[in-house]
Amino acid sequence: MSMRSSPFVALDIPRPPIAHRIRNGISDTLNLTERDIKIWTRNPSLLFFIVIQPVMFVLLFRYVFGGAIMVSVPGGYVNYLMPGIIAQSAAFASFGTAIALARQTQRGVIDRFRSMPMARSAVLLGRLVADTLRLTITLLIILAVGYAVGFRFENGAGPAVLMVALGVVFGVAICTVSAYVGLAIRDEESVGSFGLIWLFPLTFVSAAFVPVASMPGWLQAFAKNQPVTIVIDEMRGLALGGPLAEHAWQSAAWLLAIFIVFVPLAVRAYRRPG
Amino acid sequence: MNDHYPAGRWDGPAIIVEGLQKSFGEVHALRGIDLVVERGSVLCVLGPNGAGKTTAVKVLTTLLEPDGGRALIEGRDVVRSAPAVREIIGLAGQSAAIQEELTGRENIEIMGRLHHLSKGESRRRAGELLELFDLVDAADRPAKGYSGGMTRRLDLAASLVGRPTVFFLDEPTTGLDPRSRIGMWGIIRELVADGATLLLTTQYLEEADELSDEIVVIDRGKVIAAGTGDNLKNRIGGDVVQFGVVDRTRLGDAAEVVRPLAEGEPTVEEETARVTIRVGSRGSDSLVQTVRALDGAGIHTEHLGIHRPSLDDVFLALTGHTPEDGTRPSRSRSRRGRRDGVVPDATTRQRT
Numbered sequence: 001m002s003m004r005s006s007p008f009v010a011l012d013i014p015r016p017p018i019a020h021r022i023r024n025g026i027s028d029t030l031n032l033t034e035r036d037i038k039i040w041t042r043n044p045s046l047l048f049f050i051v052i053q054p055v056m057f058v059l060l061f062r063y064v065f066g067g068a069i070m071v072s073v074p075g076g077y078v079n080y081l082m083p084g085i086i087a088q089s090a091a092f093a094s095f096g097t098a099i100a101l102a103r104q105t106q107r108g109v110i111d112r113f114r115s116m117p118m119a120r121s122a123v124l125l126g127r128l129v130a131d132t133l134r135l136t137i138t139l140l141i142i143l144a145v146g147y148a149v150g151f152r153f154e155n156g157a158g159p160a161v162l163m164v165a166l167g168v169v170f171g172v173a174i175c176t177v178s179a180y181v182g183l184a185i186r187d188e189e190s191v192g193s194f195g196l197i198w199l200f201p202l203t204f205v206s207a208a209f210v211p212v213a214s215m216p217g218w219l220q221a222f223a224k225n226q227p228v229t230i231v232i233d234e235m236r237g238l239a240l241g242g243p244l245a246e247h248a249w250q251s252a253a254w255l256l257a258i259f260i261v262f263v264p265l266a267v268r269a270y271r272r273p274g
Numbered sequence: 275m276n277d278h279y280p281a282g283r284w285d286g287p288a289i290i291v292e293g294l295q296k297s298f299g300e301v302h303a304l305r306g307i308d309l310v311v312e313r314g315s316v317l318c319v320l321g322p323n324g325a326g327k328t329t330a331v332k333v334l335t336t337l338l339e340p341d342g343g344r345a346l347i348e349g350r351d352v353v354r355s356a357p358a359v360r361e362i363i364g365l366a367g368q369s370a371a372i373q374e375e376l377t378g379r380e381n382i383e384i385m386g387r388l389h390h391l392s393k394g395e396s397r398r399r400a401g402e403l404l405e406l407f408d409l410v411d412a413a414d415r416p417a418k419g420y421s422g423g424m425t426r427r428l429d430l431a432a433s434l435v436g437r438p439t440v441f442f443l444d445e446p447t448t449g450l451d452p453r454s455r456i457g458m459w460g461i462i463r464e465l466v467a468d469g470a471t472l473l474l475t476t477q478y479l480e481e482a483d484e485l486s487d488e489i490v491v492i493d494r495g496k497v498i499a500a501g502t503g504d505n506l507k508n509r510i511g512g513d514v515v516q517f518g519v520v521d522r523t524r525l526g527d528a529a530e531v532v533r534p535l536a537e538g539e540p541t542v543e544e545e546t547a548r549v550t551i552r553v554g555s556r557g558s559d560s561l562v563q564t565v566r567a568l569d570g571a572g573i574h575t576e577h578l579g580i581h582r583p584s585l586d587d588v589f590l591a592l593t594g595h596t597p598e599d600g601t602r603p604s605r606s607r608s609r610r611g612r613r614d615g616v617v618p619d620a621t622t623r624q625r626t
């Protein structure tokens with residue numbers, strides 16, 4: 001298209017000062033957090049999925065499979081199990097993130113936000129803050145159930161708090177991946193049926209429920225080195241005692257890498273029109 | 275309103291679109307659209323499915339970047355000054371952007387907060403809008419249980435929290451029953467009475483005619499006609515009066531009787547015993563005259579009525595093809611809904 005001559009010269013509008021934008025960005029993020037939490041509490045099916053399901057896992061592994069799985073940690077299998085269940089539940093909680101964002105994109109809610117004077121990253125950040133709260137509540141409930149069936153922290157209060165914190169940060173990292181999946185696939189049903197299928201091998205082919213050494217050799221190579229196992233090993237170390245340093249920096253590196261890759265991807269997917 | 279931009283004054287039209295282009299791969303959704311909307315007026319973009327209406331709205335509301343051309347909203351370029359454009363526009367998209375789990379009130383309040391209104395101001399504004407849109411009774415129920423019409427109204431209400439000066443409605447009445455549609459028209463009229471500039475899209479000529487100061491007809495990404503509703507209708511021959519004749523033997527008489535009222539020749543369909551005349555923009559006057567004339571001649575009629583030209587008629591008149599996905603004039607001139615256009619073979623054979 002050739003340039004048209006038009007008598008109208010567009011206004012030259014400077015961006016508002018950075019401080020102003022940051023202030024608005026924070027307010028947008030918190031408003032969206034509040035909104036997400038409200039929506040979460042009104043979705044009984046999501047609540048069920050995120051809270052009841054892990055509780056069932058605890059009971060199932062503790063009483064059904066537990067007897068057949070040999071581990072050498074203080075306190076026996078239930079102590080081995082709980083960090084694994086917590087990490088797995090944290091990862092699975094990200095289903096809610098992906099599905100909610102896909103649904104909102106599909107229904108035009110995300111496009112509506114994009115047409116409003118809002119910070120571009122606010123939808124994702126608001127979501128992640130809400131996820132942090134959501135995960136903390138979920139993990140504490142699961143821990144309480146764990147306590148009821150015999151789980152005990154063996155390494156003192158400080159590391160116990162760190163373990164929960166690591167579980168939450170890990171869950172939020174997986175949520176950024178899921179947020180990207182939800183915003184990119186944009187179809188609630190697809191996201192629900194195959195968008196998050198990768199979570200199953202990632203959490204089950206790990207040290208979450210059974211020692212990696214019990215798996216066939218070819219599987220061990222993957223199971224031993226993938227991030228879920230590394231994070232779970234670190235969580236076990238924090239909960240039950242044992243060497244921490246090596247897994248600590250590996251966990252930190254993995255989590256950082258996930259954020260560095262997926263936060264920008266998710267923000268970009270948000271900016272693409274629905 | 276919360277315009278943070280120390281904008282220069284703008285005295286030009288509220289919306290200026292010049293040579294706007296947008297393609298999705300091979301699909302050229304917009305192929306050089308031009309339009310101008312004066313401040314405080316209503317422009318209706320009329321076009322069939324796939325014409326490019328939604329694409330145009332998305333570009334103007336900063337959701338999509340155009341491939342070529344430019345668009346200014348109150349002088350603000352939709353690409354270069356997108357954040358400044360977002361400060362002053364409101365958008366109700368083709369599908370309602372409502373969060374079902376939240377109540378109507380919460381849906382509006384959160385939009386207010388995201389427009390950087392204070393908590394109190396958001397609450398006040400939500401109350402006002404719920405009242406205006408007749409949603410007070412349902413305000414504190416989750417939006418999940420709302421009817422289609424209520425959902426649309428809520429969506430529109432939510433898009434107005436930030437007191438936009440220019441707003442965009444993409445097919446605001448599609449999917450609504452006739453009563454809700456009329457209700458929506460009333461609401462839209464009230465909004466523009468307050469002096470806002472409005473661009474709305476529709477597939478219905480009648481709606482465009484009812485609501486707009488000016489109509490732009492687009493087809494396959496191009497503007498094919500522009501003007502007022504009357505302009506357009508005159509170009510396509512205006513209204514049409516049609517009736518069936520009970521006693522078939524009097525079909526010829528009926529045509530003779532109404533001939534003086536018609537613009538051009540009356541059309542007589544032997545098969546269905548129906549007579550059609552074009553009456554230009556004289557509308558109901560000619561309807562009354564037709565009834566009198568036929569009554570005077572003692573001819574009994576059935577299904578007598580006046581029809582506004584439909585979008586199909588507009589397209590037929592302007593482009594020589596109906597708006598059914600790329601139908602070529604050479605292949606089929608059939609009207610939408612007619613048997614020969616929709617069902618090939620079997621039924622057609624019976625008719626011919």
Ligand SMILES: Nc1ncnc2c1ncn2[C@@H]1O[C@H](COP(=O)(O)OP(=O)(O)OP(=O)(O)O)[C@@H](O)[C@H]1O
Pocket residue numbers: 298301302303321322323324325326327328329330368477
């Ligand atoms: N994101 C997209 N990717 C590919 N093609 C698209 C996309 N959006 C629109 N199109 C195509 O661009 C053309 C114009 O679509 P658009 O949605 O603007 O039409 P419309 O006039 O709004 O139609 P409708 O009345 O059905 O809403 C269509 O051929 C459509 O298939």
Ligand SMILES: [Mg+2]
Pocket residue numbers: 327328329368444445
């Ligand atoms: Mg459309």
